[in-house]
Amino acid sequence: MKSPAPKSFFPGPVLVCLPFLVLYLITALPGLGWRDTPEFASTAWTLGIAHPAGFPTFNLATKVLTYLPLGSIPFRVTLAAALFGAAILFVLYGLIVRGSAIVGRDDPDDPGIRWAAAIAVTVFGLSGTLWTNSTEPEVYTLNTLLLGITLYCALRWSADGREAWLCAGGLIYGLAAGNHGSVAFYVPGFLVYVLLHSSSRVGRNLLLLLFFFLVGFSVYLYLPIRGSADPPLDFGHPVTLERFLMHITDRKDAADHFDGVRKGHYLARHTWLFLTETTPRLFWPLGLPLLLAGAVRVWRRDWPLLTALFWASLADVLFFIRWTSQPAAFLPAYFFTAFFCGLGLVWLVGRIEAPPWLKPTRAQAAGAALLVLVLAGGVWLVYPQQDRSATFLPGESFRSDYERMAPDAISLTGVQWFHQRAFQDVYRLRDDVTAISLADFTFPWFYSPITQARFPRVVVPAGDVNYQAGQGWFLKRFLEANLDRKRDIYWEPFDLKGGVFSRHLKPELDLLFKVTPRPVDRLSPEETRAALGRLREKIEREIATEGFYEAEELDVYYVLMLFQYAFYFSRHGQIGAAMATLRFLEDLYGPEGANRMLPADHAALNINMGLMLASEQRWGEAVPRFEAALDHARGNFRFWFGLGLSLMKTGRLAKARSALERAAGLAPYDPETRLYLGDVFRLQGDTARARAAYERAWHLAREPRTKMEIKERLGELGG
Numbered sequence: 001m002k003s004p005a006p007k008s009f010f011p012g013p014v015l016v017c018l019p020f021l022v023l024y025l026i027t028a029l030p031g032l033g034w035r036d037t038p039e040f041a042s043t044a045w046t047l048g049i050a051h052p053a054g055f056p057t058f059n060l061a062t063k064v065l066t067y068l069p070l071g072s073i074p075f076r077v078t079l080a081a082a083l084f085g086a087a088i089l090f091v092l093y094g095l096i097v098r099g100s101a102i103v104g105r106d107d108p109d110d111p112g113i114r115w116a117a118a119i120a121v122t123v124f125g126l127s128g129t130l131w132t133n134s135t136e137p138e139v140y141t142l143n144t145l146l147l148g149i150t151l152y153c154a155l156r157w158s159a160d161g162r163e164a165w166l167c168a169g170g171l172i173y174g175l176a177a178g179n180h181g182s183v184a185f186y187v188p189g190f191l192v193y194v195l196l197h198s199s200s201r202v203g204r205n206l207l208l209l210l211f212f213f214l215v216g217f218s219v220y221l222y223l224p225i226r227g228s229a230d231p232p233l234d235f236g237h238p239v240t241l242e243r244f245l246m247h248i249t250d251r252k253d254a255a256d257h258f259d260g261v262r263k264g265h266y267l268a269r270h271t272w273l274f275l276t277e278t279t280p281r282l283f284w285p286l287g288l289p290l291l292l293a294g295a296v297r298v299w300r301r302d303w304p305l306l307t308a309l310f311w312a313s314l315a316d317v318l319f320f321i322r323w324t325s326q327p328a329a330f331l332p333a334y335f336f337t338a339f340f341c342g343l344g345l346v347w348l349v350g351r352i353e354a355p356p357w358l359k360p361t362r363a364q365a366a367g368a369a370l371l372v373l374v375l376a377g378g379v380w381l382v383y384p385q386q387d388r389s390a391t392f393l394p395g396e397s398f399r400s401d402y403e404r405m406a407p408d409a410i411s412l413t414g415v416q417w418f419h420q421r422a423f424q425d426v427y428r429l430r431d432d433v434t435a436i437s438l439a440d441f442t443f444p445w446f447y448s449p450i451t452q453a454r455f456p457r458v459v460v461p462a463g464d465v466n467y468q469a470g471q472g473w474f475l476k477r478f479l480e481a482n483l484d485r486k487r488d489i490y491w492e493p494f495d496l497k498g499g500v501f502s503r504h505l506k507p508e509l510d511l512l513f514k515v516t517p518r519p520v521d522r523l524s525p526e527e528t529r530a531a532l533g534r535l536r537e538k539i540e541r542e543i544a545t546e547g548f549y550e551a552e553e554l555d556v557y558y559v560l561m562l563f564q565y566a567f568y569f570s571r572h573g574q575i576g577a578a579m580a581t582l583r584f585l586e587d588l589y590g591p592e593g594a595n596r597m598l599p600a601d602h603a604a605l606n607i608n609m610g611l612m613l614a615s616e617q618r619w620g621e622a623v624p625r626f627e628a629a630l631d632h633a634r635g636n637f638r639f640w641f642g643l644g645l646s647l648m649k650t651g652r653l654a655k656a657r658s659a660l661e662r663a664a665g666l667a668p669y670d671p672e673t674r675l676y677l678g679d680v681f682r683l684q685g686d687t688a689r690a691r692a693a694y695e696r697a698w699h700l701a702r703e704p705r706t707k708m709e710i711k712e713r714l715g716e717l718g719g
Helices: 014-028 036-044 056-067 073-103 111-125 127-132 141-158 165-178 181-197 202-227 241-247 251-256 264-278 283-323 327-351 360-386 399-403 415-423 473-484 525-545 554-569 575-590 599-615 619-628 636-649 653-666 671-683 687-700 704-716
Strands: 409-412 434-437 489-492 505-507 513-515
Touching: 014 073, 014 181, 014 360, 036 073, 036 415, 056 073, 056 202, 056 473, 073 111, 073 127, 073 141, 073 283, 073 327, 111 127, 111 327, 111 360, 111 575, 127 141, 127 327, 127 360, 127 619, 141 165, 141 181, 141 283, 141 327, 165 181, 165 202, 181 202, 181 283, 202 241, 251 434, 264 283, 264 327, 283 327, 409 415, 434 636, 473 489, 505 525, 505 554, 525 554, 525 575, 525 704, 554 575, 554 599, 554 704, 575 599, 575 636, 599 636, 619 636, 636 653, 671 687, 671 704
Parallel strands: 409 434, 409 489
Antiparallel strands: 489 513, 505 513
């Protein structure tokens, strides 16, 4: 009598996904993160309204977990993201097994299919994009999970024709649209899939799909219902039909949607960065062959599926292509890629014939060893970069300024607003502070307008916002009214060159400025040293104790802030402090530091340093600064003017003439450019051109002092 064949062993989806849930939890942020994560922590906890398109599905799905007595409130929201991330892997496993029939493997219980699915899921679970999204309060894991479930429903419906799967897919897709508005751009692909797989009753299928999609999409009714209850964080106040439609269509950021595509001259650069830096480099030698193998097999058996997922992936990439430095947004595209790679691996395993001596038990042992090796090796390589369990900087970097404000203060911030609302709404800190977003004033037609009911402790000027008077008109009136009431007002410096009341600011805290009733014409050396000292001490303290260089999201913020401080010092006559600030910025992020400054920012640093050195007549030091920025300043008038003047002062007349002619082309009505161009012609001995340049400068000049200089030059020429 034959002995029964040994039972096949293969890892199921639960066994594969549980280790990742543990990994994501032990490496998760303990509190707040950067960018939008403080906002999502606040809106999930308080059932508030997030920035467009509102993300009601995320708020409702994560609210339940905030009641668990596990760590801080933001950590509980991150717990939801980790659960969604592990569930993504569970769904991906099921999709690869279900899709194996498309690549010619019809037995879903075949151990080879299960091992291939387990390995593909393990590799995707170790990817930095999924791991990062699963360790912070963000919406992308839930978004991808809902898309994965929608795809699973579509495959089940096309396989057996049961309408229940079609209805479930429409419902889940509607909820996905309530979690992130970008899924609206995937609709053509999925719609084509449904149409091409509907052999009959096309109209009925579309009506069912539309009905259940609208049922899921009705989650957006959360916005006006909750907005009417005045939640603590109400971004956009979508309680009227006009404001509701404005919010869910994200009209506020419409100019940024597909921005990298509409600005065609940037598309090639963004695409190159996406392919070479955003996409993991290990993908190209290992993942691309499997992707192509899976895609080709799917094309032969179910080309509508390939078309639908290719369209969805392309829409996802192009929608976010401008943010190539933030790969979190590309998670759906990477998920669909992992699906095809998994199918390619299933097909490859099916093509390999096991040698006679390799018994099934040995094959299973080899598969288990390979799976453990991939998991252990991946954790060993990725864990140090993904471990954020001790990253407290996102919650602490802005907290000191917030807690040190004067009693009953008003805080006007942009980036810090999300953090300050989390400090107030989640951590219950400083309820006396009125934390207002600057966008409430500068873009009141997109944001919730300032009202006395919303901020009862502030004075709101009477009358509607005068849009024709400029974006800062209402803000100026607001500042004046509250300064008259002796309220302390703090300001986050964004654009000190053109901001309202930019001359009415004084550095008082580490990062925030205080608004003053009277203009601050000059700073004393003592005030300058104190402000610069506080800024340096704060950053050096964060470098020493809080993992400053591990917080890449903070780079952009501190680059912006240090530029603003340098401009502020320069405007108030403290050129030395301004240059010291820029040198500090260069030491932090330049080639000699972390080397994480964007090329455009580094060029701006060199231009500003060159202009400041030129203002102190240190021409020899200014020239190399300008030359270092040459590749990124082709259309910058100030660059060409400063370079030309510095070259002239160092005797390099031919290059000076070329630079000043470029400056004159960019600013044809600037008299100083013509004046110094005339000086170059005169030094070169070209009296006729010098006279023509001086005369042109004379006609353009408006200042008496400039006209006097030009008159003296003409007199020296005998005119």
